[in-house]
Amino acid sequence: MEVLIENEAGFCFGVVSAINTCEQSLEKYGEIYCLGELVHNTIEINRLEKRGLKIVEVKDLEGLKDCRVMIRAHGEPPSTYALAKRNNIEIIDATCPIVLKLQKDVKKAYEQCAMSDGQIVIFGKKGHAEVIGLCGQTDNTAIVISKVEEIERIDFSKAVYLFSQTTKNKEEFENLVSIIGQRMRENNNDNFFPTNSICKRMASRTKTLLDFADSVDAVLFVSGKHSSNGTYLYEFCRQHKEATYFISDKGDIDLEEIKKYNRIGISGATSTPMWLMEEIRDYVLASSETK
Numbered sequence: 375m376e377v378l379i380e381n382e383a384g385f386c387f388g389v390v391s392a393i394n395t396c397e398q399s400l401e402k403y404g405e406i407y408c409l410g411e412l413v414h415n416t417i418e419i420n421r422l423e424k425r426g427l428k429i430v431e432v433k434d435l436e437g438l439k440d441c442r443v444m445i446r447a448h449g450e451p452p453s454t455y456a457l458a459k460r461n462n463i464e465i466i467d468a469t470c471p472i473v474l475k476l477q478k479d480v481k482k483a484y485e486q487c488a489m490s491d492g493q494i495v496i497f498g499k500k501g502h503a504e505v506i507g508l509c510g511q512t513d514n515t516a517i518v519i520s521k522v523e524e525i526e527r528i529d530f531s532k533a534v535y536l537f538s539q540t541t542k543n544k545e546e547f548e549n550l551v552s553i554i555g556q557r558m559r560e561n562n563n564d565n566f567f568p569t570n571s572i573c574k575r576m577a578s579r580t581k582t583l584l585d586f587a588d589s590v591d592a593v594l595f596v597s598g599k600h601s602s603n604g605t606y607l608y609e610f611c612r613q614h615k616e617a618t619y620f621i622s623d624k625g626d627i628d629l630e631e632i633k634k635y636n637r638i639g640i641s642g643a644t645s646t647p648m649w650l651m652e653e654i655r656d657y658v659l660a661s662s663e664t665k
């Protein structure tokens with residue numbers, strides 16, 4: 375049996391950088407808090423918790439004082455920074471530079487909206503940390519839509535500044551741009567300003583995953599159960615290749631099932647650590663040798 379790990383699988387640079395920042399801070403201070411899960415991967419979180427990381431929610435911030443709190447790659451709204459300042463909390467900011475730039479762009483567009491009575495529309499998942507951070511740039515006035523059916527909430531007679539959560543699907547975004555554009559034209563309104571703010575890494579990820587799936591007999595897709603990126607990529611891969619299995623750890627692998635394949639591929643979400651995929655590869659190889 376041959377077991378391969380996809381080259382493009384695993385942490386994106388935003389998450390790698392956040393984990394490095396976290397490890398360096400733990401080394402330096404011994405204990406730090408992090409707002410929400412640093413990555414949507416329980417195994418990686420457990421590893422960092424053993425080194426002193428404490429996961430808290432924004433609502434817990436009110437009760438914290440004189441400590442260090444890390445902001446993860448997804449970013450946070452301005453209200454979080456303001457609260458930290460009030461409570462003398464030192465922020466360790468690991469917001470991904472791409473998300474940071476998007477926050478700035480949304481804020482700038484919001485300022486333009488104030489002059490032109492326009493609307494900020496964000497294509498994203500309601501309640502997702504990155505989307506909360508983006509909405510915060512607009513005093514929470516942005517219209518968040520997660521699917522085309524929700525566009526009726528937009529006033530097509532006014533200016534529309536459209537952005538996307540960085541991890542959304544490129545084709546869905548392009549479809550949305552085309553439909554909103556059509557509605558704007560029907561209203562004789564050419565004040566439509568779409569910005570494709572999908573992370574380039576995400577935009578190319580589906581293609582690299584499918585190419586990889588084509589090169590193997592079966593795919594073990596490794597992801598935390600709560601990772602939206604992981605769930606999406608897994609479903610995407612499975613629609614293309616039926617022999618795709620969702621696993622979070624080696625305990626989820628059905629060894630009897632996979633022994634019918636000669637060439638097994640291991641891939642994962644942007645929140646899946648490489649060490650975990652390597653551990654799974656070694657486990658599958660060792661199990662196949664003992665048969």
Ligand code: SF4
Pocket residue numbers: 386387388389447448470471472473540541573574575576644
């Ligand atoms: S997916 Fe892209 S935008 Fe999101 S954290 Fe990773 S590098 Fe940054």
